[in-house]
Amino acid sequence: MDLLLLTLHLLLLPFTTSQQQNQNYPSSGTQRNDTYCDYPSVCGPNGNCDINQSPACFCLDGFTPKSPSGYSSMDYTQGCVRNKALNCSTDVFVAYSVFKEPSGGYSLLNQRLGAEGCKGSCKSNCSCMAYSVTGSACKLWSGDLFDVRLVKEGGQALYIRMSASEEHKSGGGNHKKIVGIIVGSTVATVSGMIMILACCYIFRKRRKKLEDMRLRASEIVDQINEYEEGDIELPFLDLSRIVEATGNFAMGNKLGEGGFGPVYKGTLDDGRQIAVKKLSSSSGQGINEFKNEVLLIAKLQHRNLVRLLGCCIEDEEKLLIYEYMPNKSLDGFIFDQTRRKLLDWPKRFNIICGISRGLLYLHEDSRLRIIHRDLKASNILLDNEMDPKISDFGLARCFGGDQSKGNTKKIVGTFGYMAPEYAISGHFSVKSDVFSFGILLLEIITGRKNRGIYFPSDNVNLYGHAWDLWKQGRSLELVDECLKESWNSSEAQRCIHICLLCAQQHPQDRPDMSSVVLMLGSEIDLPQPKFPTFIIGGNSDGKSSSSCQNEISITEVEPR
Template sequence: MENNIMLDQNIELQSEDLEVPFFSLATIVIATNNFSSDNKLGEGGFGLVYKGTLTDGHEIAVKRLSRSSIQGLNEFKNEVILIAKLQHRNLVRLLGYCIEGDETMLIYEYMPNGSLDSFIFDETRAKVLGWSIRFNIICGIARGLLYLHEDSRLRIIHRDLKASNVLLDSKMNPKISDFGMARIFGGDQTEGNTERVVGTYGYMAPEYAIDGLFSVKSDVFSFGILLLEILSGKKNRGFIHPGQSLNLVAHAWNLWKECRPLELLDTCLEDCCIILEFVRCLHISFLCLQQHHEDRPNMSSVVMMLHGESSLPEPKEPASFIGKKLSLSSKKKSASTNEITITLLEAR
């Protein structure tokens, strides 16, 4: 019975105009050497990602949806339709999809340097990302978000921006990936509400995590966290300052208020960092992390601030202090197997 339902859904999805090529299962099996473990690139709440090589020599990345994935058929279709309409140098490019039998897969351009988190949180690999590369990555992510929010044919809220969802090409240029949780806004709509809050603990804006309210400013908050992680080389999630019960945001804010911002700098950047750029980026991150969403800048302002030299407004206390208390809410949570993406099932 379950197979019949899946087959019906697959036929329905294949009949829709998804604007991207269909790849046969046989093609993907050959390209990935039958999903060999040697070709495994990583995994998330959705399932596994494999590297593949087509018969013409083109390298691809295959996102294989697992049966137990929190990303269902609707999210899969959402990702296909969304990415098919998006074209930007800082967004990963969707090459096609495959729906056959009980297999559901997305085929992307292959990013040879993998995800950003595999560099910035690794003591050895972090050295590859000098200051100029990191600043380029920061600016590229900002431009990609600006395109999603304001410059594409659609107004799109990503809702799951994090280091593992930023991929790096052969020249270390960043590309935002994973649009399964993204939402489209129409016309003049600027915010929405959902009873199914999806995202990553440590990156979610407080108004979204607790009340299910999301907007472009939710992504801006996530960008602020990501910016802080790129500057410090430390994860916001799980970071506790020795001797103090502070998370990364609270620790960074204390250093900022005590005029000791350079103590946050990733140690491998000490010899190559442009101090004024670092301090400006840190300042921008705090503007993005302000508790009330209306106080946060939009991404067009962020891009201008990154490339400008004019003085910046004074940030208000970031949401981390309040957010930490809010995260202890009694709301029901369901975490993915790798503790990356969570779903809050009872958001107000």
């Protein structure tokens, strides 16, 4: 019954009485019922909707229908395109009064820029198509504009980018031209109307989703400002844009899956390649981990940290959009029998040094001390030049001032990389990351996984095997066989020594990352690592130096 009433309402809409056509737009505080113009994207990209006109859809000034025949038959899905191409250096901004802001992707600047500052930010960004100033907030829109509703007066000011040659034409001339095209065209067929009605019915719920997305986005920006004393530009992308970029999250675009959820490759409408991390309902993580990742890396800038391009919160979807890393993750190389050969020793040593510098930045050089808590091979991404980028900050924790450690009752992380004090009692610190780095360093050198790799003769894991060989002076036997033609034996032996220092049992015995970076880049003497008593496994005769085994009892553990 509701669908039938909606259909009748929209069928009668173009033929409203003159009294209805002359009604003014209600003020922002007036209660009103949904109308044709309230349905998202009903007039397509760069279209304007006016319920007092018949038909209600027409193009913004400076735009014409992309498909005139479609517009004449009331099919607005292709929307409008510009009459004149833009020129970033000479473009102007034309002010309009709007009943509501455009929907779609926008950037929210929480800087107190003022009108001129906001205009300057949009002017200097050639992809910025419109801006508005509300209080102290400056909003920038890129790409096509959707759901624009112009009013003669009393609305919010929206400044739309125009070619300089179009500036004098603004004010409704284009409207009259398009109305002429539409009036002279054939009335839409009944089947065409049914198609539009079906779209409107589907889009009705989507409007509420977009409003919720903006509300949540604003909340996250406010929380970011609680952490950062500066202001940030954080893009929020419309879900429809991400769906299009990833082919509706097609399996062919799936790059992999981690603790957060699946990751998909995509290409935005501006040509940028992206990696989209999608929160999985079965991942055990939720909005807190999502916010955590956004909050912590929104302003982190380092060549060895992956860069966050934007995010999307719409209905149940929570998406993080990153720069695309064409070589994917490190584990796809070092643990693959064929691809491991592509990483010779110079490349692996460069990856080791890059990870150490990125971790040093998190621990000491960023304004807040950040503990990653899930450093592992699958969270190291590789760019075109095989340079490493640390990713996945969903479990990270940050501290201010001199604070460098904490405690939690909820143990989260990856077995094989977790420091013993964290796995047993929930204590974590920067030294927990150092432990994980030591295990990761050993895996890069050997091409083997620490967890699940055992040596039956010794009944120990990879780290225990490394300790035994080092004590016997045979540590170079650990090095991946495919590196023997490219390796630097002194560098390799030094790296093994460093990994044993980093993965010592007690946090106070492990070096900090500044010392690790110095050890990797110089020939300074290294201290001797202490006997590890935490190694899982042991000979039945108890003679192995790695024979001790701790019985661990953890009330709540969430492996990834």
